[in-house]
Amino acid sequence: MSYQIVFFDIDGTLLNTDHIIPPTTVEAIRQLKRNGVHVAIATGRSPYHLAEIARQLEIDTFVSFNGSYNVHQGQVIHHTPLDMQTLNNLERIAGENSHPMVFLSAESCYANTEDHPHVLESFDFLQLPSPAVRQQYWKEKPIYQAFLYCNESEELPYIENFQEVSYVRWHPQVLDVLPANGSKARGIEALLRHLGLRPEAAIAFGDGLNDKEMLSFVGMGVAMGNAHDELKPYADMLTRHVDDDGISYGLKKLGLI
Secondary structure (H helix, E strand, C coil): CCCCEEEECCECCCECCCCCCCHHHHHHHHHHHHCCCEEEEECCCCHHHHHHHHHHHCCCEEEEHHHCEEEECCEEEEECCCCHHHHHHHHHHHHHCCCCEEEECCCCEEECCCCCHHHHHHHHHCCCCCCCECCCHHHCCCCCEEEEECCHHHCHHHHHHCCCEEEEEEECCEEEEEECCCCHHHHHHHHHHHHCCCHHHEEEEECCHHHHHHHHHCCEEEECCCCCCCCHHHCCEECCCHHHCHHHHHHHHCCCC
16 A cells, blocks of 8 residues: 555654654654655644644644644644533533633633643643633634543543533543544544545554544554553554654654655
8 A cells, every 4th residue: 555644643652751852753754755745743732732843843734633623734624613502511510510621722722710730730741831711712712622620530420411522531630522523533534535535545653542543544553652552452553662763663664764
């Protein structure tokens, strides 16, 4: 099979455990582009939280918000905002349980609680500035993703009572809230359709639980050596740890560079 596009997750895939892009990854992606292969990002991050990484790697195509907001060469080709009434009801129930939320539009993100330790911890984990507070930001802009702060033992009532949205846990205290059936795979599907490519022509590298659908959907799903154990069965190939030149090694093993 001739692969024509490669999608890369960010955290734990493009970024190593020091939250930097290894020089071998930078060079591998340059070589990939020189060889005529499209390069794209597929992440749970927002467009503004991936912008610096995209700039460093000179990538202008991305699947963001776990597939809810997707861009090719600066053009939005597919987007799916969350329903306002759902956000209203979800925020109300979360407030009754003292569970803070963060709401993310295509332009910015705001928390509904000031300086909550779990919010601060999660943004520190991503090495991103913590969001300012803005009440009911979901009334002002289309919201493509929300963070719901609760631990795993507290999540079931949300999952049972708000089945019109999807959930992905990426941190012990945080659930991503996405449009129903939202996933990186759906965003990749829209992007491939826009480019006239079949899933079999695509490769994806990932390491987290929100990469399951993506690795299953494309022609070649590659799990990083540091990937979550639950992700590895969904992969067609396992590469090295992100700290051990996993991207470069995987692309060489596939004969792309």
